[in-house]
Amino acid sequence: MSNILAIAQKELRSYFVSPIAYVFIGFFALLYGYFFAVSLTFLVRVSMQAGMGMGGPQTVNINEYMMRPLLGNTAVIMLLVLPLMTMRTYAEEKRSGTIELLLSSPLTGVQIIIGKFLGVVTLFTVMLAVTLIHVAILFMYGEPELGPILSGYLGLWLMGGAFISIGLLISSITKNQMVAGMGTFFVLLLLWVISWIGDPASGSTTTQLLGYLSILDHFEDFSKGVIDTKHLAYYLSVITFGLFLTAKSVESEQWRG
Amino acid sequence: MIEVQNVTKRYGPFTAVNDVSFRVESGQILGFLGPNGAGKTTTMRILTGCIPATEGRAAVAGFDVFEQAVEAKRRTGYLPETPPLYPDMTVREYLTFAARINAIGSSSRRERVNSAMSRTNVEDVADRHCGKLSKGYRQRVGLAQAILHNPDVLILDEPTAGLDPKQIIETRELIKNLAGDHTIILSTHILPEVAQTCQSVVIINKGQVVAVDTPDNLTSRLQGSETIKVELDTQGADPLPAVSSIPGVTNVAITQSNDTSQVLDVQSDQSSDVRRQLASTIVSNGWGLLELTPIRMSLEDIFLELTTSEESHE
Numbered sequence: 001m002s003n004i005l006a007i008a009q010k011e012l013r014s015y016f017v018s019p020i021a022y023v024f025i026g027f028f029a030l031l032y033g034y035f036f037a038v039s040l041t042f043l044v045r046v047s048m049q050a051g052m053g054m055g056g057p058q059t060v061n062i063n064e065y066m067m068r069p070l071l072g073n074t075a076v077i078m079l080l081v082l083p084l085m086t087m088r089t090y091a092e093e094k095r096s097g098t099i100e101l102l103l104s105s106p107l108t109g110v111q112i113i114i115g116k117f118l119g120v121v122t123l124f125t126v127m128l129a130v131t132l133i134h135v136a137i138l139f140m141y142g143e144p145e146l147g148p149i150l151s152g153y154l155g156l157w158l159m160g161g162a163f164i165s166i167g168l169l170i171s172s173i174t175k176n177q178m179v180a181g182m183g184t185f186f187v188l189l190l191l192w193v194i195s196w197i198g199d200p201a202s203g204s205t206t207t208q209l210l211g212y213l214s215i216l217d218h219f220e221d222f223s224k225g226v227i228d229t230k231h232l233a234y235y236l237s238v239i240t241f242g243l244f245l246t247a248k249s250v251e252s253e254q255w256r257g
Numbered sequence: 258m259i260e261v262q263n264v265t266k267r268y269g270p271f272t273a274v275n276d277v278s279f280r281v282e283s284g285q286i287l288g289f290l291g292p293n294g295a296g297k298t299t300t301m302r303i304l305t306g307c308i309p310a311t312e313g314r315a316a317v318a319g320f321d322v323f324e325q326a327v328e329a330k331r332r333t334g335y336l337p338e339t340p341p342l343y344p345d346m347t348v349r350e351y352l353t354f355a356a357r358i359n360a361i362g363s364s365s366r367r368e369r370v371n372s373a374m375s376r377t378n379v380e381d382v383a384d385r386h387c388g389k390l391s392k393g394y395r396q397r398v399g400l401a402q403a404i405l406h407n408p409d410v411l412i413l414d415e416p417t418a419g420l421d422p423k424q425i426i427e428t429r430e431l432i433k434n435l436a437g438d439h440t441i442i443l444s445t446h447i448l449p450e451v452a453q454t455c456q457s458v459v460i461i462n463k464g465q466v467v468a469v470d471t472p473d474n475l476t477s478r479l480q481g482s483e484t485i486k487v488e489l490d491t492q493g494a495d496p497l498p499a500v501s502s503i504p505g506v507t508n509v510a511i512t513q514s515n516d517t518s519q520v521l522d523v524q525s526d527q528s529s530d531v532r533r534q535l536a537s538t539i540v541s542n543g544w545g546l547l548e549l550t551p552i553r554m555s556l557e558d559i560f561l562e563l564t565t566s567e568e569s570h571e
Contacts, residue, residue: 006357010343017345101341101402104305105358106330254308 003107007115008122011089015123025127028081032131035073039066062144063225071152071223074131075216078160079188085123086167087181089116090250094175103254113246117168117239124160128153148225155222158235162215163188165242172249191215258283258440259304259410264313266299266464273299275464276313281457283409286436288455288472289444290560296464297444298338301412304442305335318409331360334408334439338415340399344388348379348398351387352405359406373401377431392419397428404435411435413443417450429454448560460560484552485532487521490545496521499538505529518547 015021047060093099102112132153138144166187171180195214198207211217215238218231259281266274274296281287291297302308304315306326315322320329343351352370361369374380377397382390387398396419403411416432417425425447432441433454445451451458452472460468460475468475489496496519501509505525513520525531532549539546 003358003360006354010354014343014345096341096344097337097339098341098343100302100305100307100335100337101355102358103307104330104333104335104337105355106327106360107358108327 003111004115004118007102007107007112008118011116011119012122015085015119021123021126024081024085024123025130028077028127029130031077032070032074033134035070035077036134039070039073042066042069062138062142063148066138067144067149067152068223071156072219074156075159075219078156078163079192080185081127082124082160082163083167083181083184083188085120086164086171086184087177088171089120089168090172090246091174091177091180095177109247109250113168113243113250117164117243120164120168121161124164125157128157128160145225148223151225151227152223154227155219155231158222158232158239159215159219162235162238162242165239165246166191169242169246169249172246172253188215258285258318259287259442260316261300261304262314264300264303264310264315266296266303266308267311272464274303274310277461277464277466278313279459279466279469281440281442283440284437285457286432286441286443286455288451288458289442289461290446290448290451290458291444291461293446295461297461298414299464300461301335301414301442301444302337305333305412306330307335331406332409334403334406334411336396336399336403336411336413336416338418340395340402342387342390342395342398345386347384347386348374348390348401349383351398352401355402355405361406369405369407373405376404377401378427393421393424396420397424400428400431404439407438409440411439411441413441415444415446417445417447425450483525483530485523485525485535486548486550486552487523487535487539487546488518488548489521489539490518490547491542492544494542494544496539496542496544499542500535503531503534503538505531505534522552 015024043060043062043066046065050060090099093102135149163184167180167184170183170187171177174180174183191213192215195207195211195217198204198210212234218234221228221231261280262278264274264277265272277296277300279287289297289300299308303310304317304322306322306329309323317329318332320332322329343354346354349370352373353366356366356369371380374383377400379394379397379401382394382398387395390398396416400413400416403413413432417428420428429450432443435441443455455472457469457471458475459466487500497509497511500506500521500523506523507526508522508524510522511519512522523531523535532551536546536549
């Protein structure tokens, strides 16, 4: 355990000694803030229309009209940002040769992988935590429901974990950070839109299967305030499977050289 | 202490290391010689558990490097060809991290880091970032990392590469001092280094071991005959008949000749030392003896001979 923590701290430290961590946290907060403002404007317009009796719902639900689209937008930011965070994890160590320090130390491959995963997840958690300031403001001036917000954040966090796990896997395949970053982005994007090809009306097995694979579809319920074990299981299995494949990829790299 | 048995490593159709076997006794320094691409680094990476062997087995301190990897790695210090430094860490932070992953408890960590830094002479850069160090310091910080956990076995891939002459001497001294407590394998291109620091030599070429011996034995074994360079002043007389009649002398050749001196290469059987006879013959003829030097085959020559004769077999 202490070994895993050593690796996790090293990973985390490498983000914070350079401007990288501050750029990530800062831009994430900035974009979140922008989308927050956009959603807020939208909310105000809808509630004004409702107040003037120009159609629309009688009471405006903050969770429905503001938080859900906002969390959806946050997921898109994550899609763009997380590949940049994971791209260096293995690729850089392989390029600079520092991976040999880790491989020749009495650490197991799994300890190294979990350590790296925890390091990136910690930075991501900090990024996500900073956005809670906006949510706090919402609570000061409005009366949103807490439950759906918490479950929405849990969903984002789990989705981020899945992104990071896939990012680690792709970074472990290459020595080139750019290839790792782009590769991760494309894989995540594909998993994001994979269900679009199916025809929801038909309800065929293929459509259901593609829907089940889609990393975004599983987030829907979380943002509505529903924590379904089906979706929990999906994200946790993506994380586990990604880390497992990373272990296998590092191992096979050793066999291949 | 270190045992390598029939280790083979293949990358697809390419064989990097082919049936390599050798052993190193406890406390000894083994020199690993070979041209670039001979398989030195591959063998070292197998020994340190960075990559598995395709066939054969290797053991460090009695632990199989594959089956009991963690135990073997705990007893091994490794300095790869490029020191594995994190550029954004200071030397102290880096060594503290290395101590942590080598399971050195927090109580003794500080003291171990300090002692490794003082042994490798890097205390004056303790708070500098690894990325900003000169090649010589990088190499020594890498070495500090390797000896940090006081391993039984040290595996050093070209430890003196990139150092200036003074640092090379210091590093060699350090390595010599480390032997005894540690068993060391070092690879190098610099052959005098092997003669000076190692008790035994493995010469490897194209993935195969071509010689295993002590540097001295290797020198005498490969030398079919002794050659002595003699410079003498015969005042015009021909020295050949007198010199070649000395028992044991097999061949005499004049390599240089002018008014005042002549230079001869005298070859003799390896078993007989003809230097005394040679000197008394020259003196009894009333010639002046200006120089008498035995020419020994250097490790360079042996190395070239072994690695190029291998090529001609193909």
